[in-house]
Amino acid sequence: LRRDLACAALGLALAGAYWAGAAALPESLLADAVGAEGVPKALAALLALLSVVIGIRGALRPSAVYDSKNHLRALGIAGLGFLYIAIAPLIGYAIAIALLSGAAALYYGARRPAGVALFGLGAAALLWLVFGALLGIPLPG
């Protein structure tokens, strides 16, 4: 699948969904001439138009990009972040951030378990000191 055509298809799908969301917005007694849905609908139409142009250009000028990168592996780091969000309220900030730091270091290629463990504990201690103790921000958990 040509990359620009996929980009155009995603753009059109997003424009359609966004238009539908705008059309479903409730009427307000305080509504002005443009309305709450006016600008979103205009943006949806503009995105659809731009997506069509990207698609036409992609069809006329197919890119010959060969991509061997493992993008799913790259996205795994965001997965670790979402996992942190799930566990932080349960086990507390300090443990969760230490686990996240250590797991991320391993994911990025750290090899020595002792070093990773020390790093995780050190990062958690430093961040807790700055954000929790110094700035007084209530941390999750």
Add this chain to the structure above:
Amino acid sequence: MNELALAWKALAGSWAVPAAFFGVAWGIVGGALPGISPSIAMALLLPFTYGMDPIVGIVMLASVYVGAEYGGSIPAILIRTPGTNAAAATVIDGFEMNRRGRGGEALGISLMSGLVGGIFGLLVLAAATGPLARIALAFTPPAYFALGLLGLSAIASLSGRSLVKGAAAAVLGLMLATVGTDPVSGVARFTFDSPDLLNGIRPIVVMVGLFAVTELIAQVIEPDWEKPAGARLKLPGRAMWKRLARPQAIGAVIGAFEGATPGAAGSVAAFLAYNEARRWSKKPEEYGKGSPEGVAAPECANNVVTATALVPLLGLGIPGSNSAAVLMGGLLLHGLTPGPMLFVKSPDIVYGLYGGLLVANLAMLLLGLVILTPCLWLVTRPKHYLMAFILALVVTGVYAIEQSLFDVALALGIGVVGYGLRYFGVPQLPMVLGAVLGFMVESNYRRSLVLSGGEHSIFVQDPVALGLLIAAAALVAYALVKRND
């Protein structure tokens, strides 16, 4: 001369100088931490100023602002994470310089351009508070709408290879800005019944997601950056100063006017300055690839704003930004009412504040010289530890904004979207610009139409709006012509 004597007396006879140093140090730490905005860093210190001598407390708060706006550029250059909204434009060439082993030079340029901007802004504040305050009063909703469009006109030159994809990215940013409570009718838009989205998506969350999280994702499968051995801070030499003079001048002028306009934040000034510096550069092709000018212009502009943002506060009693609002809180806490009468009733406070801002800028230089080399050392640590720490810092910093894990999820999600944009060759900067300016453009567009009874002619009848619209159209036309060269 009387004003100078008042400033000297206020500073020499109190703890204002140490307070300025402490404020700048606190501000740099806050600004360098993603999620701690300048206003939050100031607000955290506000209660402690209560028992202080008024001039000491006010100088300390203003110094936090100076330090925080500067501090935001450090992570922007070193780890592609703008510490503040205004540092977003610095990411473009600052991080690119760092990636090419010139991080020490980028930090030096940022520091010195910040100093130039801060001093220039202070001079403008001292000399032109009255006239600039009158300009600020001339800004009506149509003018703010036109100002937003002028900011968006930068998309034409920030779109990289494809203007169409750049425009699509800007539309995505504008779409993000429509999430939340509608500014006119109060209808909840695209909130999916989540109370977390009622206040909209904060631009800093979008920036951290698009810049930092996207980079963190990409770095999983990218080879190591080029790291110089013994990275050190490098201040600009004579030839570099000469080269930076023009972008600094552009940044200074834009920052002076943007700062004096209530509601127009440093991020708008920084992006406009970047765009104009590129337009007037002898080497525009270097922008986006690690141009020193691309660091100097936005850094100068957003540091000018730290002083000129006080123009509406001191001249009119109107806080033009969150940070100015906190400073106003500090003044009120000490029984001082900001506005024209402050110059009459408490000139020692006003001129002491000017003197304190001068000390704050010098403190920024000295503290910057001390802390930047250790910062450079930190970012040359092994990549796996550095990236893991940035991830931990980002999730903690974003949480700190509103103590919301939902915001952390949003930043991660926007990072995934940013990675997708990168995959499809869609530039991210226009999306940031759209997210930053979207609310300003839409709310003022609709307020203008309410004022005019639905007549679009209001945008050409308002002289300020008309001038800004003509400027926006001219800038877009110029960028398009340059693209076809």
